[in-house]
Amino acid sequence: MFINKNTKERFRKMDCIFCKIVKGEIPSNKAYEDEFILAFHDIAPQAPVHVIVIPKTHIQSANEITAENSDVIAKIFEVIPKIAKDCGLENGYRIITNIGNDGCQSVKHIHFHILGGKKLAESLG
Ligand code: AMP
Secondary structure: OOOOHHHHHHHHHHOOHHHHHHHOOOOOOEEEEOOOEEEEEOOOOOOOEEEEEEEOOOOOOHHHOOOOOHHHHHHHHHHHHHHHHHOOOOOOEEEEOOOOOOOOOOOOOOOEEEEEOOOOOOOOO
């Protein structure tokens, strides 16, 4: 059977765990929510505070940001300081987004890690 690119994309979105978290099909420990954005505590935290911030719409990664979908990304960066404050990150924090296989992106729905609550390692690579 021939499966075209759009069909594959639809199946991939149906399978996306972060889309399932948005729909409430998978539970999450929410840190922030509005009409466009959801933030929840990472299930396997890599710092005392580790929050994942996502757009509710499916965008695969930062490599797929366009003029058509970038509004929600701007909104994410507007709410991150509020989330960080609510989580007690007065001394600073790190925002990370992984892209693709070499970037070690395990969930193919764009997300921003907020990491903090301690002095983080200086090394990034
Ligand atoms: P990345 O490796 O950049 O794709 O990050 C994906 C992150 O999502 C990892 O830090 C995972 O621990 C986290 N994660 C995966 N599934 C869940 C879940 N159900 N609830 C919360 N965090 C999750």
